[in-house]
Amino acid sequence: MTEQDKPLRADARRNKARVLEAAEVVLARDGVTASMRAVAQEAGVGLGTIYRHFPTREALHEAILVGRMERLVEDLPALIEAADAGAAFFGFFTDIVTNASRMKAVADALADAGVDVKAGMSEVGAAVRNAVETLLVRAQWAGAVRADLGMPELLALLGAVCLAAERNQWGAELRDRTLEVVFDGCRPRP
Amino acid sequence: MTEQDKPLRADARRNKARVLEAAEVVLARDGVTASMRAVAQEAGVGLGTIYRHFPTREALHEAILVGRMERLVEDLPALIEAADAGAAFFGFFTDIVTNASRMKAVADALADAGVDVKAGMSEVGAAVRNAVETLLVRAQWAGAVRADLGMPELLALLGAVCLAAERNQWGAELRDRTLEVVFDGCRPRP
Numbered sequence: 001m002t003e004q005d006k007p008l009r010a011d012a013r014r015n016k017a018r019v020l021e022a023a024e025v026v027l028a029r030d031g032v033t034a035s036m037r038a039v040a041q042e043a044g045v046g047l048g049t050i051y052r053h054f055p056t057r058e059a060l061h062e063a064i065l066v067g068r069m070e071r072l073v074e075d076l077p078a079l080i081e082a083a084d085a086g087a088a089f090f091g092f093f094t095d096i097v098t099n100a101s102r103m104k105a106v107a108d109a110l111a112d113a114g115v116d117v118k119a120g121m122s123e124v125g126a127a128v129r130n131a132v133e134t135l136l137v138r139a140q141w142a143g144a145v146r147a148d149l150g151m152p153e154l155l156a157l158l159g160a161v162c163l164a165a166e167r168n169q170w171g172a173e174l175r176d177r178t179l180e181v182v183f184d185g186c187r188p189r190p
Numbered sequence: 191m192t193e194q195d196k197p198l199r200a201d202a203r204r205n206k207a208r209v210l211e212a213a214e215v216v217l218a219r220d221g222v223t224a225s226m227r228a229v230a231q232e233a234g235v236g237l238g239t240i241y242r243h244f245p246t247r248e249a250l251h252e253a254i255l256v257g258r259m260e261r262l263v264e265d266l267p268a269l270i271e272a273a274d275a276g277a278a279f280f281g282f283f284t285d286i287v288t289n290a291s292r293m294k295a296v297a298d299a300l301a302d303a304g305v306d307v308k309a310g311m312s313e314v315g316a317a318v319r320n321a322v323e324t325l326l327v328r329a330q331w332a333g334a335v336r337a338d339l340g341m342p343e344l345l346a347l348l349g350a351v352c353l354a355a356e357r358n359q360w361g362a363e364l365r366d367r368t369l370e371v372v373f374d375g376c377r378p379r380p
Contacts, residue, residue, distance in 0.1 A: 146371075146374075149371065150367070152364055152367070153364060153367040153368045153370075153371060156354060156358070156360065156364055156367075156368045157368055157371060157372070159354050159358060160350040160351050160353065160354030160355075160368070161350050163350065163353050163354050163357065164346060164349050164350030164353050164354075165350075167353065168346070168349060170346065174342055174343060174346055177340070177342070177343040177346075178343045178346045178347055178350070180343075180375075181336075181339065181343060181347060181372070181375040181376060182347070182371070182372065182375050183375070184374070184375040184379065185370075185371040185372055185373070185374040185375025185376070186371060186375075189374065189380065190379065190380055
């Protein structure tokens with residue numbers, strides 16, 4: 001059993017969560033090359049606390065990536081049951097695009113460090129894919145999304161927008177205006 | 191004056207055009223690592239003829255890329271005058287996406303070889319950008335494209351679809367189905 005696998009006491013758990021939260025802030029500000037020292041400073045804990053929970057920067061990056069994916073997945077059951085199936089569908093699409101560039105940077109840094117993120121992600125990825133399909137079918141039943149939109153072109157659109165938003169560093173306004181066009185294309189013609 | 195800059199006799203011009211045409215076929219079949227020998231075979235000329243016109247593989251790649259862009263630009267005046275401004279707009283969008291992955295592979299090979307393609311492309315790029323804007327405005331006047339679609343989100347969409355089509359090797363059917371959604375999003379709501 002490694003240090004990371006041991007059950008944590010309540011205060012250690014809180015510290016770990018605080019470190020992860022601080023790391024998100026520092027990464028958004030300084031990028032993936034942010035130092036562990038900067039994370040410790042932001043979290044208001046010693047460098048030793050950081051290394052106790054995350055022995056390497058890669059371990060910290062991996063925890064962030066898994067955390068973000070878990071949060072996406074956590075919201076899914078509520079989304080799938082949402083009264084407004086159209087809003088749930090378009091809201092989830094927007095969430096994924098908004099998160100994509102930040103997740104991509106972390107995933108790339110891990111890949112550069114030789115960490116195989118795909119292995120750890122495939123389970124979460126399958127959950128997201130299933131959720132997207134359920135959200136699509138519900139939105140189609142509700143008449144909020146055109147009936148002839150299939151999963152292949154939906155995933156193609158989602159992938160295209162995520163890729164370009166990340167590569168070309170879209171600002172929030174450009175992202176929203178572009179998504180508005182894509183979403184109108186997904187809606188049934190009146 | 192280098193060999194390439196000299197005015198060519200009619201038969202030499204025909205040979206050069208035949209080599210370029212053959213190179214397009216071979217590149218589509220074998221990818222950018224295709225040998226000069228394979229191009230000579232396809233063109234039905236000697237290897238010497240190839241090297242007379244294109245001293246290096248990079249020179250051949252550059253000629254192909256410039257040729258493709260020139261053909262895109264050549265069609266523009268007719269497109270801009272086209273009676274059906276909506277068809278011209280959506281047709282040009284489709285052409286660019288269809289060409290994108292083949293152009294990208296050649297451009298990447300040149301970049302890998304240290305050839306700065308951006309310098310030679312910027313003039314053609316500006317011509318294409320201007321044409322897209324003219325096609326957009328005409329299609330909006332004709333009522334075929336929504337009046338609130340701006341150039342930033344149009345270029346964002348075009349870039350996103352090109353990027354994903356190339357990266358994920360979209361087939362023709364997926365490309366057409368995805369473009370149909372994007373184009374419906376560009377149309378005015380009835």
